[in-house]
Amino acid sequence: MNAPDTLTPEPTTLTAQLRRGNLFAEQCPSREVLKHVTSRWGVLVLVALLEGTHRFSDLRRKVGGVSEKMLAQTLQWLEGDGFVLRKSYPVVPPHVEYSLTPLGRDVGLRVQDLADWIELNLSSILQARGEPDRTAP
Amino acid sequence: MNAPDTLTPEPTTLTAQLRRGNLFAEQCPSREVLKHVTSRWGVLVLVALLEGTHRFSDLRRKVGGVSEKMLAQTLQWLEGDGFVLRKSYPVVPPHVEYSLTPLGRDVGLRVQDLADWIELNLSSILQARGEPDRTAP
DNA sequence: GTAAGTACGCACCTAAAGGTTAGTACATGA
DNA sequence: TCATGTACTAACCTTTAGGTGCGTACTTAC
Helix, strand or coil, X not given: CCCCCCCCXXXXXXXXXXXXXXCCCCCCCHHHHHHHHCCHHHHHHHHHHHCCXXXXXXXXXXXXXXXXXXXXXXXXHHHHCCXXXXXXXXXXXXXXXXXXXXXXXXXXXXXXXXXXXXXXXXXXXXXXXXXCCCCCC | CXXXXXXXXXXXXXXXXXXXXXXXXXXXXXXXXXHHHCCHHXXXXXXXXXXXXXXHHHHHHHCCCCCHHHHHHHHHHHHHCCCEEEEEECCCCCEEEEEECHHHHHHHHHHHHHHHHHHHCHHHHHHHCCCCCCCCC
């Protein structure tokens, strides 16, 4: 099942592999992107922004527990990857709006799908965990 | 700290919130599960196991860059959450097989969906990043 | 007059993730 | 006989994610 490296199981070219990205390869840039998207706050920010444009402090209030520093950093990561669009208005009390790019909406949906699944199946998971399901009646 | 508790934005009961899980709530156990699933190696292990049962060292070889320690720990996390089934045969060179539970297959599929999307759209992302797309001809 | 809100940057610090090395108890192959 | 593979654990160390607090340049509201 697990193929020794001597034989290439899939007939893909090197460039095709690079173009596609291969998460199993250690040095693949896709690992970085995955890290941003699945980071502790990245997930929550993406899901939050799926609901629409938010300002910085809106996000801060919505995502329970983020520090300002991490929120800023996460937004910069996601902006750098082309998932988030930052629009700042040069008014005197700062005003900045964050929204998702089309690319961001795409990942966001998949992340949300995962997040929703976990939320919905939480009690099953906790039961499997052996931790008595305290949510049960 | 955040969100005045005085106003409840959504008319859900406390038990419903607990049963469902709410990732935006700081102390919700779903955060833990999400952490395991979206951890650096958790993602890759889940995707790898979707292809079928693997032995420890098969996984180690397949997932580029994992240390034995982290692989073991990740597998224990996922086993603890009821996503992974560990079957050990008490033979003299140790033999252990890892596979997904039905619950695990469910999350795995969503994680794979996300992973696949990133792999496929990698070059668009890298372009958005401003990093010249080195995969282009 | 001052307290609060805005969107951060900077500096410092802790906790946790992650890596490295060694060791185990045998069996098989060179 | 020595090396290698197996599935780990324990001890130790490094790196980084993440948190805390401070400052800012104003404005609005109390």
